[in-house]
Structures are given as structure tokens and as C-alpha cells.
Amino acid sequence: MTEPLLEARRVSMQFGGLTAVNQVDLAVHPGEIVGLIGPNGAGKTTFFNCLTGMYRPTSGEVRFAGALLPPKPRRVAMAGVARTFQNIRLFHNMTALENVMVGRYCRTRTTALDAVLRLPRHRREEAETRAHGLQWLEFVGLEGAVDALARNLSYGDQRRLEIARALATDPRLLLLDEPTAGMNPQETREAEALITRIRWLGLAILVIEHDMRFIFSLCDRVTCLVRGEVLVEGDPATVQGDPRVIEAYLGAPVAGGPEEGDRA
Structure with missing residues (x-):
């Protein structure tokens, strides 16, 4: 494995007494597509904002191509990191x-x-x-x-x-925040094909998405955040089959409730 292009080390972000991101480590290597998943409120977009200079992390550091990435959006873009937004801007x-x-x-x-x-x-x-x-x-x-x-x-x-x-912006790393949100199935397939073609250009990609089929078919690795912390990280098959990920999205079974096999 090559040296990471992007490396976040123990990144935390607090807003007053609220910890939105807590000691998150994440690496993206050249030419790799990494997925970032998690239920609503898990801290995914806040983490993106820490990576791209929109927020100055409370603690931790972000390195790009071995150099410390300054928490200023313009300098982040000039370094070679570009992003899209959850809400189109x-x-x-x-x-x-x-x-x-x-x-x-x-x-x-x-x-x-x-x-x-x-x-x-x-x-x-x-x-x-x-x-x-x-x-x-x-x-x-x-x-x-x-x-x-x-x-x-x-x-x-x-x-x-x-x-x-x-x-x-001529980036080396592209961060996509829910690129298929609000899309119909045909548009989602087109978006997947476009992201694959972007990877063929030699770019690395970090993508937030709620469409699990999209994530698990596209990504080389997936990281799951829950309550601002990394729950599990690995290849798509490992993350998809982890019961903690299923519980994070669906919730734990109710005590005394029907068994999984009995559910409609």
C-alpha cells in the first residue's frame, strides 16, 4: 500500500459541550475510493468540514501528501482537495x-x-x-x-x-457529500459511472452517502461513523456484514420483542 494521500489523525470537533467528531482517524490512498457512512447526526459532514478547512478541528490534525493541511478552504483547494456539498451550492x-x-x-x-x-x-x-x-x-x-x-x-x-x-480546481482528492441525494435510480447509476470515470483519471475519492447499495458496490474501503466516532472500518463486505453497523442503522432489538426471523 502506498503512503496515504490524505490522513486525518485523531480529529475532534466540539461545539460548546457537544462533541460532534471524536478522535477520528481516517486515511485515503492515491486512486482509492473510500466511503464514509453512518446514521443521521453521526458527524459525517462535520468531519468533511474539518478536512476542507471550513472548521478548525478542536484537536487532531489533517495531512495531505505528507504536509499539514491548513484550516483555510482556499489553501485546501490550492493544495489539491476539492469537495461538493450535501445541499447544492x-x-x-x-x-x-x-x-x-x-x-x-x-x-x-x-x-x-x-x-x-x-x-x-x-x-x-x-x-x-x-x-x-x-x-x-x-x-x-x-x-x-x-x-x-x-x-x-x-x-x-x-x-x-x-x-x-x-x-x-485540478484536485488530487475529491470529497463528495451525498452525491446521489434526491436522485432517482437512473440518475444514481449515472452518478456511479461518473465517479468511476473520475477514479480512472487518477483521483482519490472520499464519499459520504446513505445509499448503501451505491456505497458497497463503488468503494474499496468503508468507514462507519456513529455518534462522531469510528465504529468499524474495512472492505465493503466486512462493514456490510458487521452486526454493529446493522444495529446503528436499524436500532437494537427491543427486549422481549419478536425474534429477527419472525419479523415481517
Whole structure:
């Protein structure tokens, strides 16, 4: 196994007296797809926010490619980590292409003065950013929606557009927060195929998802969080068959209740 690309070491996040994430260790290796599962309120998105600089962990550290990852979203993106959100965050009054171009600007050097004066560097980088955006729209299957406003796209297309914007940052690691939430079965299958193609590009992927069929068919490893702590980690078959995971999602049997085999 290669050295981890991303390594979270004993990461904790507290809000006052509430511990949302407690001493979580997690590693993602190059080219690997890792799933992060757990019931509602398990701390999955809070943990994502710690990884991407939106929250400064109360304790612990996050390393990327061996270096300490600063808790600042822009610097995290520049280091090579991109993400999508559980609740879609697009610029709804901008076109699909403009949304993707926004993601690319963390890789450009144009200043405000360059843009105002339309200096050669600004014109060159703007043309490169546009070409880059068109490529990613085609990659996710939105080449026909270049000039469409984001708000007019279907829900599934908005999800794909958010992924295209994340890819435009040229990441080495992509974090996906419930990428199939609200999708129908056909859209879910398309999302799975897209994520597989992203892995073929050489990216590592960490994904939060409640669709267990999606997670267990896609991921190389799965980590289950419960009440902010790692309950179990392993290959999909190991995690899927662990009775603690089943109990975390379904709850423990009621004392004196019907046996499992008697349940409808």
C-alpha cells in the first residue's frame, strides 16, 4: 500500500459541550475510493468540514501528501482537495460554464488590475479557463448546457455541475457529500459511472452517502461513523456484514420483542 494521500489523525470537533467528531482517524490512498457512512447526526459532514478547512478541528490534525493541511478552504483547494456539498451550492444566476470557471480561478494569477485593464495575462488566462471549463462540462455530460443558467438545470444536472466545478480546481482528492441525494435510480447509476470515470483519471475519492447499495458496490474501503466516532472500518463486505453497523442503522432489538426471523 502506498503512503496515504490524505490522513486525518485523531480529529475532534466540539461545539460548546457537544462533541460532534471524536478522535477520528481516517486515511485515503492515491486512486482509492473510500466511503464514509453512518446514521443521521453521526458527524459525517462535520468531519468533511474539518478536512476542507471550513472548521478548525478542536484537536487532531489533517495531512495531505505528507504536509499539514491548513484550516483555510482556499489553501485546501490550492493544495489539491476539492469537495461538493450535501445541499447544492451553485451560483444559480450564472451559466453552467461560468460556474465551472469559478472553480478554476484558484489556479490563475490574474489580479483585479489585470482584469480591469484587460491586460494580456488576464485575456490569456480567461481563454484557458473557458477552455478548461468546457472540457469538464463535456466530461460530466453537460456539453449541451454550456449557456444554461444553473437554476434552470434539472436536479441531477445540478449535482453533475457541482462535480464539474470541483474538478476544475485540478484536485488530487475529491470529497463528495451525498452525491446521489434526491436522485432517482437512473440518475444514481449515472452518478456511479461518473465517479468511476473520475477514479480512472487518477483521483482519490472520499464519499459520504446513505445509499448503501451505491456505497458497497463503488468503494474499496468503508468507514462507519456513529455518534462522531469510528465504529468499524474495512472492505465493503466486512462493514456490510458487521452486526454493529446493522444495529446503528436499524436500532437494537427491543427486549422481549419478536425474534429477527419472525419479523415481517
